[in-house]
Amino acid sequence: MAAKEQVELTFHHIDASNYGSFTDYFNKNFVEPRYPNIKTKAALFPGWAEYLPKIMTMSASGTIGDIIFSFTPNWLATMVAKEVFANHDELADAANFDFSPYFPAGIEGCTMRGHLRSMPWHAHAGHTSHVLNLDLFEAAGVEPPPMEEPYEWDIEEEVEWGKAITKEENGKVTVYGRTLSSSGYDHITGICQSFGGSILSEDGQTVTLGEDPAREAIKWIYDRAFTHKYAPTAANLEGNERQMFVSGKLGCYQVVASHVPAMLLEVGDRFKMGVATHPTGPAGAAGAIFCVNTLGITNNCKHKEEAWDALVMHCGYEAGVQKVIYGAGSPGGRYDCFQSEEIQRRFAPANLLMHQMDNTYPDPLPWNWRCDEERTAVTQNLGEIFLGEVGVDEGIDKTIAALEDVLKLEAM
Amino acid sequence: MSVAAKAPRRLTIRQREALEGYICLLPWALGFILFVGGPMVASLVLGLTNYDIVHAPKFVGLGNFVRAFTGDNLFWGSIGRTMYYAGVLVPLGMITSLLAASLLNQHLRATTVYRTLYFLPSLTPTVAAALLWLWILQPDVGVVNHLLGLIGIDGPAWFGSRQWAIPAMILIGLWSTVGGNRMMIFLAGLQGVPEELYEAAEVDGAGPWRRFINVTLPMISPTLFLLLILGIIAALKVFATAFVATNGGPAYATWFYALHIYKQAFEYYNMGYACALSWIFFVIMFAFTYIQFRASSRWVYYGGESK
Numbered sequence: 001m002a003a004k005e006q007v008e009l010t011f012h013h014i015d016a017s018n019y020g021s022f023t024d025y026f027n028k029n030f031v032e033p034r035y036p037n038i039k040t041k042a043a044l045f046p047g048w049a050e051y052l053p054k055i056m057t058m059s060a061s062g063t064i065g066d067i068i069f070s071f072t073p074n075w076l077a078t079m080v081a082k083e084v085f086a087n088h089d090e091l092a093d094a095a096n097f098d099f100s101p102y103f104p105a106g107i108e109g110c111t112m113r114g115h116l117r118s119m120p121w122h123a124h125a126g127h128t129s130h131v132l133n134l135d136l137f138e139a140a141g142v143e144p145p146p147m148e149e150p151y152e153w154d155i156e157e158e159v160e161w162g163k164a165i166t167k168e169e170n171g172k173v174t175v176y177g178r179t180l181s182s183s184g185y186d187h188i189t190g191i192c193q194s195f196g197g198s199i200l201s202e203d204g205q206t207v208t209l210g211e212d213p214a215r216e217a218i219k220w221i222y223d224r225a226f227t228h229k230y231a232p233t234a235a236n237l238e239g240n241e242r243q244m245f246v247s248g249k250l251g252c253y254q255v256v257a258s259h260v261p262a263m264l265l266e267v268g269d270r271f272k273m274g275v276a277t278h279p280t281g282p283a284g285a286a287g288a289i290f291c292v293n294t295l296g297i298t299n300n301c302k303h304k305e306e307a308w309d310a311l312v313m314h315c316g317y318e319a320g321v322q323k324v325i326y327g328a329g330s331p332g333g334r335y336d337c338f339q340s341e342e343i344q345r346r347f348a349p350a351n352l353l354m355h356q357m358d359n360t361y362p363d364p365l366p367w368n369w370r371c372d373e374e375r376t377a378v379t380q381n382l383g384e385i386f387l388g389e390v391g392v393d394e395g396i397d398k399t400i401a402a403l404e405d406v407l408k409l410e411a412m
Numbered sequence: 413m414s415v416a417a418k419a420p421r422r423l424t425i426r427q428r429e430a431l432e433g434y435i436c437l438l439p440w441a442l443g444f445i446l447f448v449g450g451p452m453v454a455s456l457v458l459g460l461t462n463y464d465i466v467h468a469p470k471f472v473g474l475g476n477f478v479r480a481f482t483g484d485n486l487f488w489g490s491i492g493r494t495m496y497y498a499g500v501l502v503p504l505g506m507i508t509s510l511l512a513a514s515l516l517n518q519h520l521r522a523t524t525v526y527r528t529l530y531f532l533p534s535l536t537p538t539v540a541a542a543l544l545w546l547w548i549l550q551p552d553v554g555v556v557n558h559l560l561g562l563i564g565i566d567g568p569a570w571f572g573s574r575q576w577a578i579p580a581m582i583l584i585g586l587w588s589t590v591g592g593n594r595m596m597i598f599l600a601g602l603q604g605v606p607e608e609l610y611e612a613a614e615v616d617g618a619g620p621w622r623r624f625i626n627v628t629l630p631m632i633s634p635t636l637f638l639l640l641i642l643g644i645i646a647a648l649k650v651f652a653t654a655f656v657a658t659n660g661g662p663a664y665a666t667w668f669y670a671l672h673i674y675k676q677a678f679e680y681y682n683m684g685y686a687c688a689l690s691w692i693f694f695v696i697m698f699a700f701t702y703i704q705f706r707a708s709s710r711w712v713y714y715g716g717e718s719k
Contacts, residue, residue, distance in 0.1 A: 052679075053678045053679075056465050056466060056681065057465060059466060060465045060466045078681070082464065082465075082466040082467075082681070083466065084466075172552060233572060234569075234571070234572040234662055235551045235552075235569035235570075235572025235573060236551070236552055236572070237550075237572070238550060238552065238553055239546075239547070239550075370680070372679050372680055373680050376675070376679075379661075380660065380661060380663055380664050380667070381663065381664075383661055383662050383663035383664075384574065384662075384663040387569075387572065387573065387574060387662055387663060389573070389574055389663070401485075402485065405485055410462070412464070412681070
């Protein structure tokens with residue numbers, strides 16, 4: 001058998017949260033021993049803010065590496081629109097690749113404009129994990145949301161425990177029931193889904209934020225701070241929500257699922273921490289978007305077959321387990337990763353996350369793929385409502401106008 | 413028949429000196445063309461195109477400029493916010509820096525210590541200053557509202573309010589710049605005012621305030637003029653603190669013009685449009701600078717000049 005050609009593959013990743021260093025570690029300890037013809041090089045970028053512009057610039061100049069990191073939906077959509085990623089269908093067909101171990105929503109998320117564009121490196125259900133300060137729940141004499149099966153709980157329940165946990169001293173609130181969860185696009189989308197609404201129509205052509213379910217969802221967030229007063233507004237934040245939770249000033253913090261293991265370490269012995277899923281709203285849905293952190297082969301790659309061999313290892317079972325052991329975020333985007341003994345032992349919310357990931361809802365992208373502009377329009381304009389400076393309906397109407405302007409832009 | 417060879421043309425001394433001068437200028441000139449002039453010309457050309465970095469630019473004429481003035485709902489707001497910020501920060505900054513320099517010019521003991529203490533905040537990196545002031549201006553537990561509370565004032569929400577977010581940014585800007593290079597330049601200017609002018613004014617019966625208005629200010633007017641121009645340009649370019657502390661929020665309250673350009677270029681990949689916005693910005697700054705230069709003949713006094 002003829003020796004395979006020696007190739008060097010360059011990986012681009014973010015050098016934060018151990019993501020980049022794990023990729024390099026896995027390459028040196030697993031990929032290269034398995035494929036002696038492959039030599040790897042990690043070209044890591046220092047932070048999240050710099051990554052996407054640098055990737056775009058390198059892609060435009062033809063200097064981009066072979067396998068790069070991305071995540072759904074907005075980054076992957078932008079990169080696909082700018083033709084950064086290769087079409088992976090042929091590679092998968094040639095390898096007769098078995099997609100069955102993967103979460104179907106993960107493969108769907110990696111499929112854009114009709115083709116597979118990357119593979120799930122790890123997956124989660126967005127900002128749907130609710131980490132709980134169980135000591136505060138106990139002190140307030142209220143039951144926390146369920147942390148074991150069945151995971152479902154009703155959003156109405158949070159009013160009771162939110163108010164019970166909130167404490168005031170000398171006219172100032174010292175402990176809040178939960179976060180407002182208004183500043184992130186995922187937060188807003190999740191609540192809208194729980195109420196049966198959405199920001200955009202399924203085809204991304206129309207703004208549906210003004211319809212009743214979405215309006216009620218926004219009102220629900222508003223009521224947390226201004227009607228029931230169990231969530232801090234931006235003016236009340238001490239640092240940020242995460243810092244407040246770790247300091248014991250919040251009963252519940254809504255966080256992206258992949259951060260839960262890190263939060264367990266940050267909280268440490270301060271208090272007992274639990275994890276619950278997103279509540280079920282009036283529509284009978286517990287809003288959640290399937291989010292995939294991906295690795296994919298670039299159009300610039302000159303050795304796509306070898307890159308595919310390395311890619312499927314990085315997105316395979318072994319990597320999906322090793323990355324949790326290493327401390328690099330969530331398990332891989334496959335059922336067997338979450339069900340593995342190692343993950344079950346090390347990653348406390350594994351079963352909860354798997355439950356969430358089996359119950360996600362689509363988040364329509366704008367028809368013109370202008371995801372970042374859409375997200376900015378939503379968070380900045382709705383932000384006026386959550387500062388208490390405009391009414392809910394007025395703020396929503398402003399946001400609708402801004403979104404309609406975004407939808408008028410040329411396609412990316 | 414042979415043609416007599418022409419004698420080689422020799423450079424005159426002046427020509428040789430000029431050539432030597434140009435050769436000395438060459439490194440700077442090359443750097444300017446490569447890193448400043450060239451990119452400026454490129455951005456002017458790209459401002460006439462739709463350019464998303466990845467694909468070739470597509471010529472759209474003045475379409476980007478039309479979009480800015482008529483089709484971008486953040487354009488006028490970001491200009492207004494930037495003008496508000498600069499319009500308050502620059503005069504306040506000039507007055508407070510001049511005051512600080514005047515205090516340092518009193519020849520008191522330990523002046524060096526005071527000068528160092530005033531200068532220290534200007535050495536704080538922008539990111540650190542932004543994070544520090546987020547805490548200082550925290551409405552519930554921050555130092556500023558606590559002190560205001562001691563004198564019976566209910567402090568505002570600062571970065572938690574659209575109305576107070578820019579004043580908060582102005583506070584940070586003042587803290588970072590009052591005791592910095594501007595103060596040092598004022599101090600140098602004050603120390604250059606001849607003592608005999610003050611003595612003559614005192615003999616004529618001028619009190620401290622009169623001496624300040626009629627001697628100090630005219631004599632340091634060139635310094636004032638320079639710092640005013642530089643101060644306005646620096647204030648109009650406000651970006652880093654907004655990017656780090658607020659990312660343009662809350663609810664666009666700190667969405668300044670430079671941040672708008674950044675977002676268009678590096679987050680939305682509308683590079684052609686961002687270039688057009690940059691040139692609009694250049695024209696605005698040029699206009700401000702031109703107006704100041706024209707107005708300067710009325711109030712800037714250069715020593716030895718007769719009016």
